[in-house]
Amino acid sequence: MQIIEIIFSPLLALIIGIFFLGLSRKIMARIHWRYGPPITQPVIDIIRLFSQKSVSHGRMFTLGIILSLAGSLVVILFLPVARIHPLSGSGGMLVILYLMLLAPLGIALSGGEAANPNTSIGISRKLLLALGYEIPLLLILLAVMTHYKTISIVQIVTVQQETGWAFISLPLLLSGIAYILILPAILGIRPFELVQAPQEISSGPLVEYGGPFLALATIQHALSLFIGIALFVNLFLGGAGNPLTFFLKMLVVFVLSLFINAAFPRFRIEQAIKYLWRWPTLFAFIGLIIVVVVK
Amino acid sequence: MSVELLLAVAFVGSLLTYIFGKISFRLREGFAVLISLALVVMISFLYGENGVESFYFSFLGLPLILRINMLSWFFAIAVSALGALSVIFSLSYMRDRERTDFYYLMLLLANASMLGIVFSGDLVSFFIFWEIMSWSTFLLISYSRGPALAAGMKYIIFSIIGSMAMLVGMLSLYATYETLNIATLSTFIPSASSGHLLFLLIIFGIAFVIKNALMPLHTWLPGAYAEAPTPFNGVLSGMLTRMGMYGFLLLMYVIAGATRALNLGSGLLKFNTILAWLGAITIVIPTFIAILQNDAKKLLAWSAIGQGGYMIVGIALGTSLGLAGGIFHTLNHAIYIVLLFMCVGAIQYRTGGERDLNSLGGFIKKMPVAFIGALLGISGLIGIPLTNGFVSKWLIYKTLILEGYPFLAFAALIGTWGCILYCYKFIHHVFLGQLPEKYHNVQKAPFSMHFPMIILSLAILLFGILPGIPLKVINTIGISFGFESLNVTIWGIASETGALNTINLFAAILLGCIVVGLILKAGPKAISVAQEDTYAAGAAIPKDKYHYTVDFYNPLYRMISPYFRDFIDSFYSKLVEWIQNLCGGARRIYTGYVGHYVMYIVLFVAVLIFIQMRWSLW
Numbered sequence: 001m002q003i004i005e006i007i008f009s010p011l012l013a014l015i016i017g018i019f020f021l022g023l024s025r026k027i028m029a030r031i032h033w034r035y036g037p038p039i040t041q042p043v044i045d046i047i048r049l050f051s052q053k054s055v056s057h058g059r060m061f062t063l064g065i066i067l068s069l070a071g072s073l074v075v076i077l078f079l080p081v082a083r084i085h086p087l088s089g090s091g092g093m094l095v096i097l098y099l100m101l102l103a104p105l106g107i108a109l110s111g112g113e114a115a116n117p118n119t120s121i122g123i124s125r126k127l128l129l130a131l132g133y134e135i136p137l138l139l140i141l142l143a144v145m146t147h148y149k150t151i152s153i154v155q156i157v158t159v160q161q162e163t164g165w166a167f168i169s170l171p172l173l174l175s176g177i178a179y180i181l182i183l184p185a186i187l188g189i190r191p192f193e194l195v196q197a198p199q200e201i202s203s204g205p206l207v208e209y210g211g212p213f214l215a216l217a218t219i220q221h222a223l224s225l226f227i228g229i230a231l232f233v234n235l236f237l238g239g240a241g242n243p244l245t246f247f248l249k250m251l252v253v254f255v256l257s258l259f260i261n262a263a264f265p266r267f268r269i270e271q272a273i274k275y276l277w278r279w280p281t282l283f284a285f286i287g288l289i290i291v292v293v294v295k
Numbered sequence: 296m297s298v299e300l301l302l303a304v305a306f307v308g309s310l311l312t313y314i315f316g317k318i319s320f321r322l323r324e325g326f327a328v329l330i331s332l333a334l335v336v337m338i339s340f341l342y343g344e345n346g347v348e349s350f351y352f353s354f355l356g357l358p359l360i361l362r363i364n365m366l367s368w369f370f371a372i373a374v375s376a377l378g379a380l381s382v383i384f385s386l387s388y389m390r391d392r393e394r395t396d397f398y399y400l401m402l403l404l405a406n407a408s409m410l411g412i413v414f415s416g417d418l419v420s421f422f423i424f425w426e427i428m429s430w431s432t433f434l435l436i437s438y439s440r441g442p443a444l445a446a447g448m449k450y451i452i453f454s455i456i457g458s459m460a461m462l463v464g465m466l467s468l469y470a471t472y473e474t475l476n477i478a479t480l481s482t483f484i485p486s487a488s489s490g491h492l493l494f495l496l497i498i499f500g501i502a503f504v505i506k507n508a509l510m511p512l513h514t515w516l517p518g519a520y521a522e523a524p525t526p527f528n529g530v531l532s533g534m535l536t537r538m539g540m541y542g543f544l545l546l547m548y549v550i551a552g553a554t555r556a557l558n559l560g561s562g563l564l565k566f567n568t569i570l571a572w573l574g575a576i577t578i579v580i581p582t583f584i585a586i587l588q589n590d591a592k593k594l595l596a597w598s599a600i601g602q603g604g605y606m607i608v609g610i611a612l613g614t615s616l617g618l619a620g621g622i623f624h625t626l627n628h629a630i631y632i633v634l635l636f637m638c639v640g641a642i643q644y645r646t647g648g649e650r651d652l653n654s655l656g657g658f659i660k661k662m663p664v665a666f667i668g669a670l671l672g673i674s675g676l677i678g679i680p681l682t683n684g685f686v687s688k689w690l691i692y693k694t695l696i697l698e699g700y701p702f703l704a705f706a707a708l709i710g711t712w713g714c715i716l717y718c719y720k721f722i723h724h725v726f727l728g729q730l731p732e733k734y735h736n737v738q739k740a741p742f743s744m745h746f747p748m749i750i751l752s753l754a755i756l757l758f759g760i761l762p763g764i765p766l767k768v769i770n771t772i773g774i775s776f777g778f779e780s781l782n783v784t785i786w787g788i789a790s791e792t793g794a795l796n797t798i799n800l801f802a803a804i805l806l807g808c809i810v811v812g813l814i815l816k817a818g819p820k821a822i823s824v825a826q827e828d829t830y831a832a833g834a835a836i837p838k839d840k841y842h843y844t845v846d847f848y849n850p851l852y853r854m855i856s857p858y859f860r861d862f863i864d865s866f867y868s869k870l871v872e873w874i875q876n877l878c879g880g881a882r883r884i885y886t887g888y889v890g891h892y893v894m895y896i897v898l899f900v901a902v903l904i905f906i907q908m909r910w911s912l913w
Binding site: 050051052053054055056057058060062065066067069070071073074077087089090091094095097098099101102105108109112113114115116117118119120121123124125127128130131134135138139142143145146149151202207208211212213215216268269270273274288291292295 | 657666680685719729799804812818826830836841850
């Protein structure tokens with residue numbers, strides 16, 4: 001049973017993630033009054049990329065991208081997707097937090113081996129942006145973990161299914177709002193698209209990837225979309241009893257964040273950090289104080 | 296096998312090394328390695344022994360006592376193993392330098408004195424060994440003269456302040472209980488008054504806080520780490536600084552006892568809560584200062600200060616999980632920081648002492664073993680799953696969250712996320728990035744450098760995948776302090792509120808990597824190209840003209856550099872300046888010219904005569 005879950009849950013994540021990629025292009029196009037590519041375009045792209053040539057700058061260049069994607073896949077094994085969470089018994093929220101590091105670090109180590117200024121700028125921005133949103137995110141996660149007195153994400157979901165969503169329970173409301181405020185930064189969409197910034201630093205960390213490497217990087221991007229939203233659904237929207245409800249909840253969150261993506265221009269990195277360390281951090285901080293006081 | 300024999304071997308061995316050095320350098324090197332390995336073997340045979348031995352040398356009528364238990368064994372094995380690896384690493388690094396006999400003497404002496412500290416059973420011998428350690432360290436830090444001498448002076452001044460505080464504490468203990476035997480004291484102290492106990496904890500705490508470089512008494516460390524000879528950094532950063540941790544464990548849980556040490560004070564103003572908060576501050580501020588450093592050794596030094604904070608937070612809260620985390624983190628940190636310093640040492644050895652991050656880069660292809668070492672080292676430092684640092688940090692976080700200290704947990708977690716930035720900076724600027732033209736012919740490091748790096752890399756993985764091995768020992772220490780036993784298995788810790796299974800984690804990551812690797816392999820093979828052969832989006836990049844690592848975190852630097860300077864260090868410098876002015880004033884009076892002194896005496900007598908004649912006081 002566990003084996004089936006171990007295969008099924010990353011596969012589900014992959015399908016949802018890639019669907020989101022296609023959907024985002026379609027919705028963005030419609031907001032721009034364009035027709036847009038078919039919704040299966042990312043799948044076509046990935047298949048095409050696998051047949052194309054690529055260059056490698058060395059062992060770490062290859063290993064880094066493998067590590068990055070593997071890291072994302074492993075996170076999904078620990079994350080409850082509806083009731084599927086094959087490895088959650090081996091580590092809780094803290095393990096997820098740490099495993100989420102592997103993806104950006106892998107890309108950074110891989111890109112670092114190439115001597116490309118765009119990669120270098122992109123990685124620097126990615127790490128700074130991560131530091132920017134991790135500060136409110138950690139406060140939010142600590143508020144949730146302190147409120148439910150557990151470090152197991154499965155338990156957090158279970159309790160919510162019995163007592164109602166965390167988002168509408170009063171002590172965690174501010175933390176939930178803070179999470180929404182930083183969600184675009186976690187997903188890397190506008191106004192926080194500065195890591196890739198195609199017009200400016202030609203896709204930043206991804207600039208050296210071609211062929212299969214770019215395919216893996218795209219899949220990794222899809223999975224990171226999935227993880228960012230699934231974490232929010234699990235922590236604040238009570239997870240779900242079946243995959244369909246889970247998917248619908250994710251879809252709503254994703255489409256809402258796409259509207260933000262369509263409406264905003266790009267921040268500079270300083271502006272992004274200033275924004276992240278101001279309102280979301282303040283909300284998350286007050287949220288944590290409320291949780292500690294209420295308890 | 297007994298402890299006094301062990302200490303005799305350690306001390307006599309260090310002196311003999313010096314003498315042999317006068318005969319031939321090969322003999323000296325061989326003997327130094329032999330002695331340090333012999334110590335490791337001897338200590339490993341002492342595993343699980345408990346015992347006390349007294350020697351009536353009658354120093355002030357006090358017996359000198361040696362004792363061994365699990366706590367001292369744990370620290371001793373780490374000291375001796377890391378010491379041996381540092382000696383091996385020193386071989387080629389120090390070969391062509393001057394005063395090498397002296398270097399080895401002091402290195403082995405520092406190791407021997409640390410063994411003395413952990414095996415001493417009374418505070419007099421503890422103090423004596425502590426002083427030998429401080430002075431030999433001072434001589435080694437200032438080994439290179441110049442700026443190193445200033446760093447060494449700073450270190451020894453702080454050390455002396457610490458020792459004096461400890462001496463006052465010892466006098467107070469002796470005056471009250473008329474004994475300095477640790478075992479006897481631990482039966483007396485629990486009945487001491489709260490005021491006296493608090494005084495003792497603070498006065499001894501000053502010595503240990505200085506040694507463990509906790510804020511605000513950390514300022515000796517960055518200079519000392521940066522200027523010490525790099526192979527000695529292995530000893531200095533690994534265990535020598537952490538003697539402060541041993542001191543705290545001894546003070547809080549052996550002498551004072553857990554029940555007294557943890558309930559001193561009331562509300563938020565408890566001794567251990569304040570200590571934990573000092574630890575938290577020590578995690579956050581040095582982490583951000585480390586991000587701003589451009590010197591490889593300074594960066595590691597600031598990171599070492601920050602990691603010291605984790606250990607203190609872990610042991611200060613006084614739960615069995617936190618204690619295990621704190622002690623385990625001491626060992627883990629020692630392993631990976633020594634490894635990272637060795638990587639810097641290998642680079643320095645091959646580049647002629649270069650340690651400026653902005654002038655290095657691209658050494659991955661030139662020194663692959665050092666790169667793998669550095670990669671595992673930073674992984675441990677960040678605490679990526681499968682490395683030892685992850686397990687100990689996990690234990691500390693879990694304690695903080697479940698015991699209801701979310702703000703302390705926040706400080707600890709922020710430390711980790713800042714750590715990623717400086718760790719990546721370290722590995723990117725040294726091993727990834729562009730290889731400067733002048734280093735195109737750099738050789739890889741010699742075997743005597745590779746060997747300790749490989750051993751430490753393996754240790755990081757071993758303790759990360761099978762953390763049960765050291766945790767079993769640590770659990771025994773916790774039980775001896777009177778804490779409940781942890782449910783330790785070979786692959787982690789089981790509990791209802793969140794388990795950890797490192798074997799499953801390992802299997803999952805390995806499987807993930809294999810699956811993705813196979814998918815990648817199924818595609819067309821990538822063409823291997825040179826590092827400079829990149830896509831520049833239509834713009835031509837001039838070769839070897841730009842170095843992309845300079846100002847890597849410039850946006851952050853501009854934002855935080857006004858707030859994250861070492862204000863405390865500036866404060867001490869101001870204090871020193873002020874004292875110098877004061878002494879300068881005094882020097883105007885004490886001219887050293889006899890005529891002036893005669894004049895002072897005559898004037899003084901004249902004043903006395905005047906007073907007597909005017910008011911007839913006498």
